[in-house]
Amino acid sequence: MKLRSVAIAAAAMLALAACSSGTDDTAASGPLQVKYYSVQQPTEGWPLVFGKLTDDYAKTKPGTTLKVEVAPQADLDQKLQLLASQNNLPTIFNAPNSNELLQQMYNSGQILDLEATLKELGVFDKLNPAAVELVKKTQGGKLLGLPLELNIEGVWYNKKLFADNGITAPTTWEELSAAAAALQAKGVQPFAASGQQGWPLTRLLGNYLFRTVGPNALQDVKDGKAKLTDPQYVAAAQAVADLGTKGYFGKGVGTLDYATAQDLFLQGKAAMFYMGSWAVRDFGNQQTNKIGADNIGFLPFPTVAGGTGTADQTPMNAGLTTVVSKKGYNAEVGAWLKYIVEHYGDRALSEIGLVSGFTANPPADASALTKGVVTQIGATKQPLLWFEALFPTKATDTATKNVTRLVTGDMSPADYMNTLQKAIDQG
Amino acid sequence: MTGRRHRGGGPYPDRLITYEEEPVRSMLGDKRAIAVFIGPALIVYTLVMIVPLIWSAGYTFFDGSVIGGFNFTGLDNYKQLLGDDAFWASTWFTVKYGIAVTVGQVGFGLLLALLYTFYLKRASALVRTLVFFPVVLPTVAVAAMFTKLFAVAPQPGLINSIASVLGMSGDRDWFGDSGSAFIVLVVMDVWRSMGFYAVLLYAGLVDIPDDIIEGARLDGARGWRLVRHIILPMLTPILLSSVIFSINGTLKVFDSIMALTGGGPGDTTSPLTLYMYKTAFSFGDYGYGSTIAMQLTLLSLLVTLVIFRFSRKDQTR
Numbered sequence: 001m002k003l004r005s006v007a008i009a010a011a012a013m014l015a016l017a018a019c020s021s022g023t024d025d026t027a028a029s030g031p032l033q034v035k036y037y038s039v040q041q042p043t044e045g046w047p048l049v050f051g052k053l054t055d056d057y058a059k060t061k062p063g064t065t066l067k068v069e070v071a072p073q074a075d076l077d078q079k080l081q082l083l084a085s086q087n088n089l090p091t092i093f094n095a096p097n098s099n100e101l102l103q104q105m106y107n108s109g110q111i112l113d114l115e116a117t118l119k120e121l122g123v124f125d126k127l128n129p130a131a132v133e134l135v136k137k138t139q140g141g142k143l144l145g146l147p148l149e150l151n152i153e154g155v156w157y158n159k160k161l162f163a164d165n166g167i168t169a170p171t172t173w174e175e176l177s178a179a180a181a182a183l184q185a186k187g188v189q190p191f192a193a194s195g196q197q198g199w200p201l202t203r204l205l206g207n208y209l210f211r212t213v214g215p216n217a218l219q220d221v222k223d224g225k226a227k228l229t230d231p232q233y234v235a236a237a238q239a240v241a242d243l244g245t246k247g248y249f250g251k252g253v254g255t256l257d258y259a260t261a262q263d264l265f266l267q268g269k270a271a272m273f274y275m276g277s278w279a280v281r282d283f284g285n286q287q288t289n290k291i292g293a294d295n296i297g298f299l300p301f302p303t304v305a306g307g308t309g310t311a312d313q314t315p316m317n318a319g320l321t322t323v324v325s326k327k328g329y330n331a332e333v334g335a336w337l338k339y340i341v342e343h344y345g346d347r348a349l350s351e352i353g354l355v356s357g358f359t360a361n362p363p364a365d366a367s368a369l370t371k372g373v374v375t376q377i378g379a380t381k382q383p384l385l386w387f388e389a390l391f392p393t394k395a396t397d398t399a400t401k402n403v404t405r406l407v408t409g410d411m412s413p414a415d416y417m418n419t420l421q422k423a424i425d426q427g
Numbered sequence: 428m429t430g431r432r433h434r435g436g437g438p439y440p441d442r443l444i445t446y447e448e449e450p451v452r453s454m455l456g457d458k459r460a461i462a463v464f465i466g467p468a469l470i471v472y473t474l475v476m477i478v479p480l481i482w483s484a485g486y487t488f489f490d491g492s493v494i495g496g497f498n499f500t501g502l503d504n505y506k507q508l509l510g511d512d513a514f515w516a517s518t519w520f521t522v523k524y525g526i527a528v529t530v531g532q533v534g535f536g537l538l539l540a541l542l543y544t545f546y547l548k549r550a551s552a553l554v555r556t557l558v559f560f561p562v563v564l565p566t567v568a569v570a571a572m573f574t575k576l577f578a579v580a581p582q583p584g585l586i587n588s589i590a591s592v593l594g595m596s597g598d599r600d601w602f603g604d605s606g607s608a609f610i611v612l613v614v615m616d617v618w619r620s621m622g623f624y625a626v627l628l629y630a631g632l633v634d635i636p637d638d639i640i641e642g643a644r645l646d647g648a649r650g651w652r653l654v655r656h657i658i659l660p661m662l663t664p665i666l667l668s669s670v671i672f673s674i675n676g677t678l679k680v681f682d683s684i685m686a687l688t689g690g691g692p693g694d695t696t697s698p699l700t701l702y703m704y705k706t707a708f709s710f711g712d713y714g715y716g717s718t719i720a721m722q723l724t725l726l727s728l729l730v731t732l733v734i735f736r737f738s739r740k741d742q743t744r
Contacts, residue, residue: 252580
């Protein structure tokens with residue numbers, strides 16, 4: 001049955017491809033309509049800010065509209081591949097999850113190199129240089145996507161639970177483990193983490209490596225100078241596995257989805273939560289945050305004794321970036337894009353408290369957490385990538401899928417790293 | 428078309444008589460008529476089944492993607508397959524799962540059918556309906572329900588609650604290791620489909636003439652002996668069809684695993700279908716994905732042939 005329906009779908013796609021490859025709607029005259037293919041709804045995040053800015057832009061260029069189409073993130077790569085093969089990509093769209101696919105799109109001339117484009121438009125200086133560096137590191141040395149958000153990551157903690165149990169904010173891994181043990185002894189679950197997502201757990205592993213081996217830990221693996229099976233790397237897996245086998249992530253960590261894990265933290269049932277600063281938006285929501293935004297503190301990822309990494313090296317990312325179709329680009333789109341880039345930073349902050357990779361001044365009424373994020377970004381000496389940032393897609397999947405087995409003790413640290421290294425070697 | 432359709436005495440039995448004799452035979456002997464009759468179906472079948480199949484077989488010799496272009500790589504994909512641990516693990520899981528679920532579905536289906544026929548008799552309609560009910564439920568809904576039933580966090584589910592009431596450990600993470608996740612999967616798929624096989628086998632049981640069973644009883648066959656020597660042999664054709672349905676359905680399982688465990692923890696409950704899907708669509712490797720799909724096709728074909736062989740043997744006995 002399954003095979004047959006796949007076959008039917010394939011045939012339908014072929015038929016669709018045959019029908020639609022002839023259509024070409026970018027050459028349509030009349031007012032500009034920008035199509036945005038995004039994983040976010042028009043009522044939230046980047047599409048919301050883009051929508052508001054486009055409305056403003058339409059005051060000088062009447063009729064300009066933004067049309068947002070939403071794709072679930074899990075389907076994004078597939079849909080983009082299909083659209084790209086039909087030469088029918090929308091004006092702008094979220095970069096695919098897979099960097100290989102992004103590079104293919106660039107190499108086959110489907111998307112723009114934005115550094116050149118923005119310099120041409122004279123607005124390149126509107127981007128935060130650190131954010132540009134960060135994006136380039138993950139996009140093969142080129143700026144292909146706009147850093148529509150800029151996140152730091154670290155451990156968010158419940159100040160009250162810490163105070164009630166006489167725990168001070170830990171700065172080293174040893175202190176963090178001790179704090180977790182103390183909380184566990186008092187019957188408080190130390191960490192909330194989504195094993196279903198996997199990456200909240202692999203981030204710990206990656207950061208531990210950055211703290212012990214140093215900021216180049218994973219670049220070395222990519223360049224073949226080091227292997228994940230080297231003792232220092234396996235030790236990092238061991239450290240994270242230990243947190244799990246001691247029960248610090250609570251029961252059933254593998255089945256917790258993102259929202260449930262976050263709820264555990266925001267309902268005061270878990271004391272710590274490793275997450276990116278995008279979560280600050282949810283922390284500000286009084287309906288879901290039962291512990292209060294003022295009650296949440298931020299810990300930079302702790303240092304590890306004897307390691308070369310320091311606390312002012314902060315894990316950062318630009319979220320899912322947004323790229324511009326080469327075919328859909330023309331002078332009109334350029335003028336619109338220029339307007340967006342000029343105003344995005346401030347508007348994202350004031351509209352939804354979103355810190356982006358664009359220069360901006362935080363408004364006076366920004367929340368303490370948002371201001372804290374801005375400060376922390378300013379204090380960052382060196383941005384760090386995340387564990388899987390330089391992995392091929394298959395290895396990323398292997399890492400995030402198997403990490404729950406690592407923390408439940410179902411898979412040994414050596415096995416985990418070995419499996420992962422194999423996946424990387426296969427490309 | 429009318430001639431064939433109305434042969435059994437359809438809505439126009441009197442018209443049939445005039446058609447029945449010569450015209451039908453001569454019409455079916457006419458090659459053009461045959462082409463008209465089976466042409467449309469054949470074209471559709473070719474388009475949706477044969478063409479994608481050949482297309483997919485073609486992909487197995489290529490590497491690359493729709494955007495970057497494809498390169499001919501000969502037998503590289505097949506070579507990679509032989510040394511791919513994940514492929515063999517998925518194959519083993521598929522076979523293991525296929526056997527466990529088929530035995531469960533057909534076995535419980537048979538027991539239910541026997542229950543309907545010999546125990547509940549005419550009162551079985553309600554039970555039949557209830558047991559059949561999960562068949563019509565969407566798999567994703569069933570999986571969501573089982574996820575909650577076997578949950579441990581954020582709240583213990585029904586199974587863990589019952590376990591703790593009974594004094595057993597109530598915080599078992601059912602989806603945390605491959606063994607227990609496999610058990611939950613099998614339980615779910617057996618529960619979901621046994622009603623279907625029960626109805627199928629029930630139809631077969633009803634078809635067994637009463638006088639044969641009556642005669643066997645007079646000869647002293649009861650209980651297991653009656654089932655073993657009279658019922659099962661008479662039920663063999665339907666039983667075999669059930670097994671073929673079931674094993675081919677379970678070898679190609681996708682939705683229930685995708686919805687319940689997503690192949691996890693790790694890839695320990697990932698069947699070939701899921702591995703193929705991920706390889707082709709998540710990792711963008713259509714060539715290797717197609718190669719995996721081919722192996723699944725071969726596996727299904729092989730299993731069906733084996734079962735057919737068995738069935739022939741049985742009938743000649």
